[in-house]
Amino acid sequence: MIRKGTTFTRFIIEDLRKLPEATGDFTLLLNTIVTACKEIADDVSRGQLINVLGSADTENVQGETQKKLDVISNEILIKALEWSGHVGAMASEEMEEVYPIPTKFPKGKYLLVFDPLDGSSNTEVNVSIGTIFSILRCPSGISIPTEQDFLQPGASQVCAGYVLYGPATNLVLSTGQGVNGFTLDRDIGEFILTHPNLTIPEKTSEFAINMSNQRHWEPAVKRYIDEVVEGKEGPRGRDFNTRWVASMVAEVHRILMRGGIFLYPRDSRENVKEGRLRLLYEANPMSFIIEQAGGAASTGRERILSVKPHRLHQRIPVVIGAREEVERVERYHLSMDKES
Numbered sequence: 001m002i003r004k005g006t007t008f009t010r011f012i013i014e015d016l017r018k019l020p021e022a023t024g025d026f027t028l029l030l031n032t033i034v035t036a037c038k039e040i041a042d043d044v045s046r047g048q049l050i051n052v053l054g055s056a057d058t059e060n061v062q063g064e065t066q067k068k069l070d071v072i073s074n075e076i077l078i079k080a081l082e083w084s085g086h087v088g089a090m091a092s093e094e095m096e097e098v099y100p101i102p103t104k105f106p107k108g109k110y111l112l113v114f115d116p117l118d119g120s121s122n123t124e125v126n127v128s129i130g131t132i133f134s135i136l137r138c139p140s141g142i143s144i145p146t147e148q149d150f151l152q153p154g155a156s157q158v159c160a161g162y163v164l165y166g167p168a169t170n171l172v173l174s175t176g177q178g179v180n181g182f183t184l185d186r187d188i189g190e191f192i193l194t195h196p197n198l199t200i201p202e203k204t205s206e207f208a209i210n211m212s213n214q215r216h217w218e219p220a221v222k223r224y225i226d227e228v229v230e231g232k233e234g235p236r237g238r239d240f241n242t243r244w245v246a247s248m249v250a251e252v253h254r255i256l257m258r259g260g261i262f263l264y265p266r267d268s269r270e271n272v273k274e275g276r277l278r279l280l281y282e283a284n285p286m287s288f289i290i291e292q293a294g295g296a297a298s299t300g301r302e303r304i305l306s307v308k309p310h311r312l313h314q315r316i317p318v319v320i321g322a323r324e325e326v327e328r329v330e331r332y333h334l335s336m337d338k339e340s
Helices: 008-016 024-045 068-081 120-125 211-216 219-233 248-258 279-292 323-339
Strands: 055-059 065-067 087-092 110-118 129-137 159-165 169-174 180-185 190-195 206-208 261-264 296-298 318-321
Touching: 008 024, 008 180, 008 190, 024 068, 024 110, 024 129, 024 159, 024 169, 068 087, 068 110, 087 279, 110 279, 129 248, 129 279, 159 248, 159 279, 169 190, 169 248, 169 279, 206 248, 211 219, 219 323, 248 261, 248 279, 248 318, 261 323, 279 296, 279 318, 296 323, 318 323
Parallel strands: 087 110, 206 261
Antiparallel strands: 055 065, 110 129, 129 159, 159 169, 169 180, 180 190, 261 318, 296 318
16 A cells, blocks of 8 residues: 555556556656646746746637746647656647657657646636646557547547645646645655555545536536525525636645535537536546546536547536535436427
């Protein structure tokens, strides 16, 4: 049993020893990702001092204004990984197309997908933000991966994780054998295991949703939120608290630490009819982590990890967290769909 206080490097080596097919490539890939995230953490913490906050006056593929730290974080990850020999190609929320590994560098057997800086709109107000990443296997026989090779259901992920840049810098990771959390010890420059075997309680009295959008919600979401807001006087018979950070990585981290449910449903607005969050860069890796911690992750109608992606920047509705609450939202959707 791996104990608290173990360094990330030792943890991942010992964890992968349990898998007879494991090679050193995967360990080195994870270490490279984590090293890049340490550099991002440093830039985030010194952002106000080195003039890297605010808009970059550019837009990403979704037409959203990029922050300077979006661009910087994306570049850090690309430069750290392109030469490593561990990945065959990369895809980022901030890039329109797949990033091929330059021919001068060796290619690896994994595909890396990432959101370099989730919640970056909060950088100027010093709210927790983070990097989300997902590792897939490159299909056998593919030497030049294309977009199609990345369009794998979330259940196919080899590993998913995120690094949260807050009062402390936390790394949360799952390789399909549970979820573990680490905290960066800046004195030694190493992540230390501080939250082994994270689990999410099935029951919760805390929910997170952007209430300003309620007039656009589907009936099932309105019903669920109306019930929890009514508290003891309503059909749920108990009071609920609400939280909203507007940073998915912070919302998921709170759920892992103390439970809860997070909803970013689709609604009637033109740009949210398919959902708001990205399937490959946000929903899949976070759903993998949530499920591995004993929670549930749904579109409101089906398991997120079973969804077959059909494009690189596909959006999707997200309902994740405590299993009991996620399943309740699903029941409301399915029953109201039958009635309509």
